[in-house]
Amino acid sequence: MILISACLIGVNCNYNGQNNALPSLDKIPKNIVPICPEQLGGLPTPRPPAEIILGDGKDVLEGNAKVITIKGDDVTENFIFGAEQVLKIAQVCKAKEAILKANSPSCGKGLIYDGSFKGKLKKGDGVTTALLEQNGIKVLTEKDLFPHQCF
Numbered sequence: 001m002i003l004i005s006a007c008l009i010g011v012n013c014n015y016n017g018q019n020n021a022l023p024s025l026d027k028i029p030k031n032i033v034p035i036c037p038e039q040l041g042g043l044p045t046p047r048p049p050a051e052i053i054l055g056d057g058k059d060v061l062e063g064n065a066k067v068i069t070i071k072g073d074d075v076t077e078n079f080i081f082g083a084e085q086v087l088k089i090a091q092v093c094k095a096k097e098a099i100l101k102a103n104s105p106s107c108g109k110g111l112i113y114d115g116s117f118k119g120k121l122k123k124g125d126g127v128t129t130a131l132l133e134q135n136g137i138k139v140l141t142e143k144d145l146f147p148h149q150c151f
């Protein structure tokens with residue numbers, strides 16, 4: 001089984017109540033399990049956007065960085081709890097791979113929004129990505145599946 005960010009297959013779980021549906025589901029395997037760590041972490045939809053301040057997902061898991069909404073609320077615990085629920089699902093499903101949404105503070109891999117809420121990126125992984133990779137689950141993003149597509 002392969003985990004996939006639910007927003008990538010058209011589920012309206014984004015912070016703004018929308019989705020990030022891929023241009024085509026042809027490249028998506030059939031054995032997918034859709035997950036949304038922010039919803040699993042107890043956050044509502046829609047919800048204020050949140051970004052990781054002064055660090056990345058690994059730092060958040062180690063207690064050295066926080067996830068803060070654009071309104072200034074601390075949602076770090078929600079992000080960690082959601083990541084833990086995703087890991088639980090992965091382990092029950094014996095998933096060894098995940099296709100997650102690029103740049104997200106939960107799902108991003110390699111690059112995430114930098115905490116300024118200005119659409120700028122910094123190096124690092126989202127909280128769920130960091131936890132999955134620490135547990136041996138390989139994370140790709142939609143950019144790996146559609147390298148020539150602009151998202």
Ligand code: SF4
Nearest residue numbers: 005007014036101107
């Ligand atoms: S990027 Fe991840 S956390 Fe954000 S809406 Fe998509 S699945 Fe949920």
